[in-house]
Amino acid sequence: MNMINNDTICAIGTRTGESAIGIVRLSGNDAIKISEKIFISNNGKPIKEMASYTMAYGYVIDERKEIVDQVIISVMKSPKSYTREDIVEINCHGGIIATKKVMNLCISNGARLSDPGEFTRRAFINGRIDLTQAEAVIEIIRAKTEQSLKIAANNIKGNIKNKLENQRKELLEILIELEASIDFIEEDLEIAPYEDLEKRVQIVYKEIKELVNDEKKGELVKNGIKVAIVGKPNVGKSSLLNAISKKEKAIVTHIPGTTRDAIEEIIYLEGIPVIFIDTAGIRKAKNLIEKIGVKNSLRFIEEAEIPVIVIDASAPLDKYDEEILIKVNLNKAIICFNKIDIANVINKNDFKKKFGENIIVEISAKKGIGIKELEGKIIKKMGSENDFDIQDKIIINIRHKRILVEVISCLKNSIKAMKNKMSEEFPSADLKLAYNLIGEITGESATDEIINGIFEKFCIGK
Amino acid sequence: MKIDAFDVIVIGAGHAGCEASLACARLGFKTLVLTINLDKVALMPCNPAIGGVGKTQLVLELDAMGGQMGKTANEAAIQVRMLNRSKGPAVRALRAQIDKKGYESAMKRTLENTENLTLRQGTVDRILVDNGRIQGVSIESGVTFYSESVIVAAGTFLRGRIILGSSEYHAGRMGEYPSMYLTDSILKAGLVMDRFQTATPPRIDKRTIDFSKMAVQPGEDIPASFSFWNSDKIFPNIPSYLTYTNDKTHELIRNNISLSPIKSGMVTTHGPRHCPSIDRKVINYENKSRHPVFIEPEGKYSNESYLQGLTTSMPAFFQQLIVNTVVGLENARIMRPGYAVEYDYLLPNQLKHSLECKTVANLFFAGQVNGTSGYEEAAAQGFIAGVNTALKLSGKEPLILKRSNSYIGVLIDDLINKELSEPYRMYTSRSEYRLSLRPENADLRLSFFGYSAGLLKEEQYSKVLDKNLQIENLLHDLSKKVINANDETNKYLAKLGSSPVENSTTIYKLLQRPEIKFSALVKTFPDILGISISDSKVLEQVETYIKYKGYIDRELIGIKKLENVENIAIDINFDYFKINGITFEAREKLSRIKPETLGQASRIAGISPADISILMVAIKQG
Incomplete structure (x- = not known):
């Protein structure tokens, strides 16, 4: 119970659907001290000398002095801050993985991972919010409670x-x-x-x-479950991702990765962070077909805990599809037949016979058909009895x-x-x-x- | 007819009533104790023992603040044992067999000779309430007594109903009149009551027992005391005996189980699970081939012997048969049969932590009538109710003990917030801070409160302060006293099975090793210590502190955290129905219980964490 503690807390606070930035927020007596330890400012000015409500550009470095991310730091000094404590916000640009690394650095330098709602709690304990505001917050809490409880x-x-x-x-x-x-x-x-x-x-x-x-499990804890969406160009990968994220809009974060040529989106399925990797991000490159060669797709498939293979159901299978299907570990994968609203020319029975009924979902990403079913399959995979590998990772x-x-x-x-x-x-x-x-x-x-x-x-x- | 006026009237002269009235009278308030039978003051109607695990803490805490039970127990004990001796100091407990008549007469003598205290026989039929405040009581003879305050300590007497086999009749205890009308009057005051049940075993004639067939269970000839204000002494040692039930016993009961009131439906209310009747044990533990039966002396000058383990309310003739199946009891004669008694108790969540009613000013409740079980539990509440009555009449703040400073605090907090499903008994596991709330430091924890209230004399309290100072000084000295890493030291350590030291170390550090005992160390290195230790209790405290520091410190952190929430007070008139967002059920419950702090609110059964957070916002904002 940390009711009225003044230790320094930190958490990732991302602005959903707004920007491509992940924010690590620190609040407490040591917020400035801790961020000093991991931040190198471009202009060389220490954070503690920064005026309240100003920003500084620089780098977050780890214990080996290696750059973790390029960031903008903003400082809000006590008592004029949300919690009435010193607050430092580190705006990260390197995607969710970098953001989490930054947070872990804060923790290893003395901050404590905040409990859910702790920033708000501090705000009203310190008299920052008045009754109306507090009640409004509580209303939001209330609204989310049911959902959160369910998620919990x-x-x-x-x-x-x-x-x-x-x-x-x-x-x-x-x-x-x-x-x-x-x-x-x-x-x-x-x-x-x-x-x-x-x-x-x-x-x-x-x-x-x-x-x-387990170290790998630890990574997953930090990074979530990876779901790679693969398939040939124009098969509807992006539409699929949009369809999923649209449905889950309230809790989606868009983070264009800078470390890879793909789009990552974190979507919470049943409270578990799932990172959808959309290989469509590379489409902008020249020499399209070449770049999205099977080889490249396979790389994503390998990295992912769950590969989702998208196949155009309105057209016959081609070489690309077949190659992926041969190489992918179908114990892990889910096969999506997209565009069933246009036509459905592929004989699913063959597939079902070959790969089993359970891994196939028929969808229309555009019309939003079958998305729920797909999510259900992903959730099932995460907790599936026969796949201890993934399941045990879901710590x-x-x-x-x-x-x-x-x-x-x-x-x-x-x-x-x-x-x-x-x-x-x-x-x-x-x-x-x-x-x-x-x-x-x-x-x-x-x-x-x-x-x-x-x-x-x-x-x-x- | 108004014949007299008192400051305080205490209804009942059992363990709660005695402590309550003594506290009030000693604090200078004119106190009247009304009891149905003046020959039954401080009667022990069940087992002839005081203390035991968890209960020892209650007695010592009571004593540390100026209560009576410990001192009277010291007078009347006829055998003591140290329980949990092999365990740590926090859960060790003293248990004493008590000469019942000795205890009664010592306690009655104390009451009779306490200034301001009037002991009088009378059955209270009515409490007088006017304008939400108690005015006095009237008794069966029609006499009315007016008072500023009333403490109800009626035990099992309210509409008491005895069940013995197929017969049942109204009685407070066997052979005693019940109190048939007081309940109505309490209900009329707007309070809610329910029924509990409890039972006791038969007593047999010592002369008819064949002790040669049993294992003797003597006490221990160890210096001990139930009071910080008496020095330790060696107690008399009248032994108990141990025998067992057997297949014959169980078969007899099984074949005639329809005679058992629990089967016949004569007893439907809840009794204490910690004291199951032998009939229940036989039903519940079919595979157990024997149950222990302890034969305990009821007194120094009595042949009556208590059969711990043979509690039953089966018919009296049948009890005789049961008893005679037990080895050594083949020819035993029952002097009085066991029985069950069912009674009204107050749902204690209608009380504040001071034990005053939330809705009727200056009306207090204490003891078994609050749904507890045990002499010690009753006495502890009686004391708190008494002190708080006196404090209230003096216009002072009440004495509220906390979960973090005492078992008594745990007891009262549990009573108010838990929903009782059986008579409440203290266990050490009920305390979150068991390792800190040790029997032997009760004086350090609590005597301040007794002193502040005026129940401890200056010299008593300064004795405690002195002990505390000695402990602190010794701890300081030990952390400074260096012991050299030489052959002599290491030889000594080897002898104790302890690893050698490579560098010089402090005695403090040596004592952290479990195998190094302070007493042995003092003997070996008297000159190195150079500390005069006059009080072995100081030594014990210091050793405990050093050895278990990690555990104790962790509890302290927990206590601090708890206090943050405990310190958020809630106004007694707080309107829970004004807060949006908490469930109707929670509002209703909170309105009924009226928690005094946010911490208490959170312990109320059925109040969700969500409710608490919203409540916190509302409180914070006024």
């Missing part, structure tokens, strides 16, 4: 959620044993031996650690990861206490904490750690 509940899909729920249940079972041995010492209870309990905690520890510690968002990291440290402490033969109340202290923390993710927490939990359900400000 669905945030971790299937296997992972089950895994966490099971581990939480197991912790509860262990806690029951430990607590019984304390409070009911006078009863003739058959408490599980301490060593057994320790082993059981070890297992929970390993299970949860596995969920978090949710950074907040969840942060909680799990804390859970792991609690479990570690409790194991240590048990190893040292400290009595039950000591490991119990850590296990209770871990139990409540997992509950914050799975949404089953009934702890007194209220206020934070509350605001966490209000997915705003981020």
Whole structure:
């Protein structure tokens, strides 16, 4: 519970549908100090000397002094800022990946990832917003709550959620044993031996650690699930992306990548960031056909967790289509037959026989037909039982990861206490904490750690 | 007929009533205690014991603030044991067998000899409320007593109904008149009540027990005390005995289960899960081949023996059969049968943290009538209600204990915010700050409040301050005392199974090692320490602090965070229906419970985090 904390928080605040900029926003006593550490100004002027509400152009550098991104920094000094604390906004240009790198640098330099809604919370705690404004904010919160709650509940899909729920249940079972041995010492209870309990905690520890510690998973946490939209020119890739993003307009961010010749769009499907990579971005290049050779498409397919292959259903298959279909791992892929509103000349039965019914969707990107079905297929892929690879990568968002990291440290402490033969109340202290923390993710927490939990359900400000 | 006027009237002279009336009278208020039977003051109607895990904390906290229970327990204890000895200091607990008559007479003597306190027999039929404020009470004889304030500590007496086999009759406890009319009067005042049930085992004649077939359970000859103001002493050691039920017992009960009131439908209300009857145990734990039965002395001069574990309200004749199936009890004779009692209790969420009614000024409730179970829980509430009555009459702020400073704080906060489904009993696991709220530091945590209220004398409080200072000084000294890394040191460490030191270190650091005990260290290095430690309690505190610092500090962080929300006060007249955006159910609930702080609001069952955030905005903006 960080009700009235003055530590420095940071978050990515992107302006949806407006610009191509990702903003990392810092607020708190050390906002300026932290940004000084990672920013090199073009004019050489330190941030703390900047006047409030001015901007500076420069570079964000990482710990190896390598440039992460070209940025514009703006400073709003306390008390004349949204939160009434010092605020620094770092406007990144390098796409979502660079933006996230910048945020991670802020965190590694002492900022804390903000809880959802924390900027607004600070704003009204510090008396920045009056009742009317606050109520307006709350209205927005309210409106979004249902959605956020739904997202929170669905945030971790299937296997992972089950895994966490099971581990939480197991912790509860262990806690029951430990607590019984304390409070009911006078009863003739058959408490599980301490060593057994320790082993059981070890297992929970390993299970949860596995969920978090995989480096690649970590990347995914930061970067989201990649979905590459591939297909020959004019097959409707861009229309498809537009159709998806139009539907999800409220939570779409357009970020033209500078690091690759493709358009990335982040769309939240069930609360999971999904990065759609539209290879159509290269169309502007000369020598069109050459550049979008199969080779290039394959590169995107390989990088993506889920390739979506778009095929023109109004025309017969050509060499390009066939080559992709042969080379793609169809366990991962989804095949989209577009333009079914124009004509439908391809015999889908052959496909279904060959590749299975489940990977095929018939759509019309222009008319918005079948888009929902496609999203459903993508979601299913993310949480599909047979594809542990992807599924295990969906460690949710950074907040969840942060909680799990804390859970792991609690479990570690409790194991240590048990190893040292400290009595039950000591490991119990850590296990209770871990139990409540997992509950914050799975949404089953009934702890007194209220206020934070509350605001966490209000997915705003981020 | 107006015959007398008092500052405070306490209804009931059980554990809550005694503490409440003593606190008021000691603080100078003219206090009348009305009890249905003057021969039953501070009666222990169930187990002959005080203390135990979680409850020890309550007794010591009470004592630290100037309560009575600990001192009287010291007088009447006939056997003590330290529970959870192998565990850490936070969950260790003293449990004492009590000479019931000794306790009653010691407590009654205390009441009778307390200035400003009048003890009187009488059954209160009515509370007098006028204009939302208590005016006094009237008793069955038609006499009315006026007072500024009333504390209801009626225990199980409100429309008490005893169930024993197929018979049932109204009684407060077995052999005692019930209080049949007070409930109506409380309901008329606009308060809501419900029913709970509790039960007790049969008592048998010691002379008819074959102790040779049982395991003796002696107490421990350890110096101990339930009070910070008495020095530790070795208690008498009258043993308990342990035997077990067996297949014969279980078969007998199973074959005649229709006799059980829980089966026959005679008892439908909720009883405490921590005290299941033997009939319930046999039904619920079919596979268990035996259940323990502890035979505990009811008193120094009595042959009555309490059968812990054989609670039942099956017919009296049948209880005799059950008892006789148990090894060693083949020829045992019942002196009084077990029974169940069902009674009205006040839904405690109608109270403030001071235990004053939210809707009726100067009317307080304490003890079992608030839905709790246990002498210690009752006494703790009685004390708080008493002190707060006195503070209110003095025009002072109430004494509100917090979850973060005491088990009593946990107890009251839970009562007000939880929805009780059974009589509430204290457990250490109810406390979020268990490692900090240790029995032995209750004086350091709470005596300030007793002193401020006026229940502790100057010299008592300065004793606590002195202890605190000694602890701080010792902690400071230990972090400065260097111990050299030489052969002598390392030989000593090896002897304790501890790894050698390579560089000189401080005693503080050495004590962080679990295997290094302070007492041993003091013996080995008396001159190096160069610190005179007169008080072993100081030493214990310091050692606990050093060894568990990491844990304690973490709890402190939690406490600080909690206090941020706890400190956001909500006006008692706050109109929840004016706030847009929170659910109707939440508004209704908040209006009913009227939380005093945002933290409390958040603990109310059914109030969502969303509601709290909106509420916070509304409060912040006035």
